[in-house]
Amino acid sequence: MPVARSLFSYRKYWAERFGTAPFLPMSRDEMDALGWDSCDIIIVTGDAYIDHPSFGMALVGRLLEAQGFRVGILAQPDWQSAEPFKALGRPNLFFGVTGGNMDSMVNRYTSDKRLRHNDAYTPDGSGGKRPDRSVLVYAQRCREAFNDATIVLGGIEASLRRIAHFDYWSDKVRRSVLVDAKADILLFGNAERAVVEVAHRLAKGRPISDMDDIRGVVLLRSLAPEGWTELPGNDIESTEEGARQLKDGKCVVRLPSCEQVSADPEAYARASRILHRESNPGNARPLVQRHGERELWVNPPPVPLSTEEMDEVYELPYARAPHPGYEGKKIPAWDMIRFSVTIMRGCFGGCTFCSITEHEGRVIQNRSEGSVLREIENIRDKTPGFTGQISDIGGPTANMYRMACKDRTIEAACRRLSCVYPAICPNLNTSHEALISLYRKARSLPGIKKVSVASGVRYDLAVKSPTYVKELVTHHVGGYLKIAPEHTEEGPLSKMMKPGIGAYERFKQLFDAAAKEAGKEYYLIPYFIAAHPG
Structure with a gap:
């Protein structure tokens, strides 16, 4: 298994200056109470904010806070306009956009494509508090609110839609969510390592194009980088050339293009098979898939966390409660896991x-x-x-x-x-x-x-x-x-x-x-x- 940098070995961005927030702020008043003039990172999520490690926004938020970043939360913002996305101001580093703990379409619709009227991740279990395809909508509103802001996609909705994929709800193959969201970068899987590395590199002023060596990230390129050998997406591990290139570690596997998988079920099946077979962090190779004039570059999966890192992540200073702004309201998902x-x-x-x-x-x-x-x-x-x-x-x-x-x-x-x-x-x-x-x-x-x-x-x-x-x-x-x-x-x-x-x-x-x-x-x-x- 590849060796990864320890998750908690980075120098803190703001050292101990701001300390630990009782809850990550959801308003300017809360930021003022903490003595913050701005947020370094703002997480936009389709779920209510519950400060507990079972909820992605809390786990990632507290992890980034432990790295010394000031993290704000926009939980279930009204997506009808860009104004709610300006509530905490422009983030100094990036917007982190996630649909929440579930894919938003699964959350909003039954398998018969009937609209659900309840939502376990919303106060009082009310439905209708998140849009269809939340990752796309939230990313677009963030871009509308602050055109020059960096947008990072993550969570299960983005992760499982990272390449061209069949969309049950529209009964067609859709492009990678990174393409449709017009975001800057996508982090897939359990993305603690990737989000910490991306945050620290952005804090040093490095551009998104310099993130191409980070495991668990997806980027768009106009051309494949130099120095890489491209292998066709067949049973490459069974060929002599494929075996040689695997040892070299400088090969990228070509998936059938978005246009090909949209038109040919066999090409779609081949792309899906390759994605699954290239999922072991110990031997996975980067994947590349053509989307129109651009190349979608998918790096190998992240190295799993060690037991020591898992312990630190789950023992961060969570409040283990819903944000006080939800006082008096029941959140079914919280009642389930508290x-x-x-x-x-x-x-x-x-x-x-x-x-x-x-x-x-x-x-x-x-x-x-x-x-x-x-x-x-x-x-x-x-x-x-x-x-x-x-x-x-x-x-x-x-x-x-x-x-x-x-x-x-x-x-x-x-x-x-x-x-x-x-x-x-x-x-x-x-x-x-x-x-x-x-x-x-x-x-x-x-x-x-x-x-x-x-x-x-x-x-x-x-x-x-x-x-x-x-x-x-x-x-x-x-x-x-x-x-x-x-x-x-x-x-x-x-x-x-x-x-x-x-x-x-x-x-x-x-x-x-x-x-x-x-x-x-x-x-x-x-x-x-x-x-x-x-």
Whole structure:
């Protein structure tokens, strides 16, 4: 795996002059109270501002604050004009634009393309507080408000739309969101490393064109840079030339152009396959895709955060509460996660319908046991309304904590799209011991009555450890456990890259036996996908 600069090794931009804000400011009055004449960075988001690491604007905002930058928040601004985007003034460095924790179109519409009337990320759950394709609209309004401002796109909406992509809502292939938004740069995946590096380079007066060596960024160019060898987007890793160029590290993989993938489904499938196969930070190469007269340059994914970096990011001084401006209003997403704890990121499942692997990567990024236990104690001691129950402990997947390839050299060279399909890789460490230890220590803390696991258990891994299943059922299930077999038939399951229904049935047997032994009446709630191809 490539070596990355430590996330907290940069010299602070403003040193300790301004200290830590109780909440990142959302108004000029709040800026004045902090003694700020301007913001260095303004984050524009489609979600209500909740100062908690489960919400992207807070995590990125607090991380940039820890780097010494003055960060403001424009949460769910009225997009009907540019005036609300002038509320905090012009940022000295850049606008960071995100649609929020969800893609705005998924947030606003059902799968039948009917408008939703509620929004879990909005005060009182009200719908209609964000526009369709929020990233595009917000970026355009930022440009209208301050024509010379730098605009940086990020978040899951921008990340998953970084190349030409099929848009379900309009039933056509759309250009990269970077092209349509007319922004300066796009950061994809978990972008802590990229956003910190971009911020510090801009603070030194370097232009966007100097960001082309940063992992996890997408830029537009008029021409491909000199010194790079372009490889056609076929099975290049199987050719002698491709193997040689991979060792050189100075090759870029050519994707079919935006115009080609719009006209030819086979070209689209080829581009999609390449994007997925070039997603391992250990061996991914830059990608280039023609959009009209310009080249879209996609750098390799970011290097995953170390455990020490994960701990620091999740232990930044979050208020762990909604901004005071929402006083008296309920925000459903906050109610859902206020007593939950994230212990890891990423997923090596590679399910074809899921955005987790594509966005967060296959390498599991773990917090330390001590960091997780400290957060539980903070929730116990500082979060109003806590009654002793941690509502959920986990991450994108509940039981991949501390799992990794047994050989880092093999991991860095691997191009498998999944570590568990069609069968669990023999190089994968599937031990649940670290997770069992964490569970036991968490529920033993004073004042903690129960630590629940609500969902996300990967059952094909769980059956490898009957001890884990017993521990889970005996101590961490509250009546029912949501689980996702997704289908029962081999055809659709193979297209999903999900295990056969037999793995689910084996897990159910272990689950039921453990529940019976514990004297509990517990149930599994299976999730299924309707109308999936296959």
